[in-house]
Amino acid sequence: MDEPLSNLDAKLRVQTRAQIASLTRRLGVTTVYVTHDQVEAMTMGDRVAVLADGRLQQVDTPANLYDRPANLFVAGFMGSPAMNLVGVPVEGTSLRLGDVELSLTAQQREQVTGETVTVGIRPEDLQVTEAQGLEVTVDLVEELGADAYVHGRAVLAAGEKTVVARVAGRSTIRRGDTVRVAPDAARLHLFDTDSGSRLAEDARRAA
16 A cells, blocks of 8 residues: 555544554455555554665564664654654763763763764653753643643753653643753663664663
8 A cells, every 4th residue: 555545634544544454454464555654654554664765774563663763763753743862972971961961881882983872752751840851941832632742942062952842731831931851761762873873772860
């Protein structure tokens, strides 16, 4: 199937997507489905192949593509809103994200080919906090009912960076507010900035 839902409106696309997925699973038919929509790929595929410029980037289950993207392209493509990707200078085996210090393992440090590591954080893995974290100036709050997405700007060593965090719906956060958000260190994604490749293990917040 070559993008069969591309000309449908949003509501009908969701309904038809579910019907196709249910039908192919019920019949046990192997189906190759082509799409530019990562939500379609995640919800319909048992295994997904991600291509960029004609090159295969990763073949895996939807869950692994989301939780363990092989490189920066896959990390930025899978998920909506997209993963926050922030370049952070490396000092020895340490890197600092705002006022949160993270440590690299020896194996990770060997995989870094340049002077920076790109830290990836899913919006749902950023929590509003009164403690250490990134200071974000809020530009927009998208209310979606059960959830809301806070879009803002954080000033980092490499300059200003747009950050998106998921918060509970009906949040009291408003445009112009300054909030602190802290990443879940156990769910960070680390990539070598120069090669774009994922580092082998997860970083941990320094003691």
